[in-house]
Amino acid sequence: GQQLNQSPQSMFIQEGEDVSMNCTSSSIFNTWLWYKQDPGEGPVLLIALYKAGELTSNGRLTAQFGITRKDSFLNISASIPSDVGIYFCAGPGDYKLSFGAGTTVTVRA
Amino acid sequence: DAGVTQSPTHLIKTRGQQVTLRCSPKSGHDTVSWYQQALGQGPQFIFQYYEEEERQRGNFPDRFSGHQFPNYSSELNVNALLLGDSALYLCASSLGAGSTDTQYFGPGTRLTVL
Numbered sequence: 001g002q003q004l005n006q007s008p009q010s011m012f013i014q015e016g017e018d019v020s021m022n023c024t025s026s027s028i029f030n031t032w033l034w035y036k037q038d039p040g041e042g043p044v045l046l047i048a049l050y051k052a053g054e055l056t057s058n059g060r061l062t063a064q065f066g067i068t069r070k071d072s073f074l075n076i077s078a079s080i081p082s083d084v085g086i087y088f089c090a091g092p093g094d095y096k097l098s099f100g101a102g103t104t105v106t107v108r109a
Numbered sequence: 110d111a112g113v114t115q116s117p118t119h120l121i122k123t124r125g126q127q128v129t130l131r132c133s134p135k136s137g138h139d140t141v142s143w144y145q146q147a148l149g150q151g152p153q154f155i156f157q158y159y160e161e162e163e164r165q166r167g168n169f170p171d172r173f174s175g176h177q178f179p180n181y182s183s184e185l186n187v188n189a190l191l192l193g194d195s196a197l198y199l200c201a202s203s204l205g206a207g208s209t210d211t212q213y214f215g216p217g218t219r220l221t222v223l
Contacts, residue, residue, distance in 0.1 A: 004151075031210055042113070042199050042214030043152065088151050092209030095165035096142065097201075099151030 134202030
């Protein structure tokens with residue numbers, strides 16, 4: 001099956017920092033999706049990318065669809081405390097989404 | 110506009126028992142997908158229901174079964190529970206079979222098997 005690898009596995013952020021995470025795949029995707037999951041909640045779609053090379057923003061979030069169609073990255077600028085959570089990349093396939101294992105973002109005390 | 114709802118929120122069962130989880134899709138959606146999310150992992154696709162039929166299935170044993178009702182709500186049944194079935198079970202709804210990038214997720218049911 002399709003394997004999505006996310007890095008880093010976890011990160012600590014300080015308020016105001018810019019953070020970056022990425023996702024690579026063993027297969028080509030025609031769409032890349034980025035989700036955020038808060039404790040006790042289901043994943044919420046942040047950004048959808050539909051074209052190789054595409055750069056898309058949603059507020060302080062920016063994501064890019066890699067040229068090879070096998071990778072994507074997500075940047076968070078000027079992080080705030082509510083950015084903590086788990087960020088997942090996902091690729092759509094036949095009827096289903098394949099998810100990475102997630103990047104856990106925690107605020108550094 | 111009601112989003113995806115799931116019940117119950119939490120559930121504790123013992124090995125060998127059977128469990129039924131329920132999902133009501135977002136208003137206007139007709140397709141329900143179920144995912145299992147183990148601790149520290151991303152969601153794994155179990156199956157998708159559309160027009161009251163299972164349209165696609167992930168790599169899960171026959172102990173996992175489902176149903177979709179005429180009002181588009183859905184149930185996930187798991188028989189002969191194993192310790193490894195402990196997970197967060199997520200329901201996602203969408204419009205039209207096969208649709209993936211427009212799936213909306215519910216808050217999940219946390220199942221603990223003792």
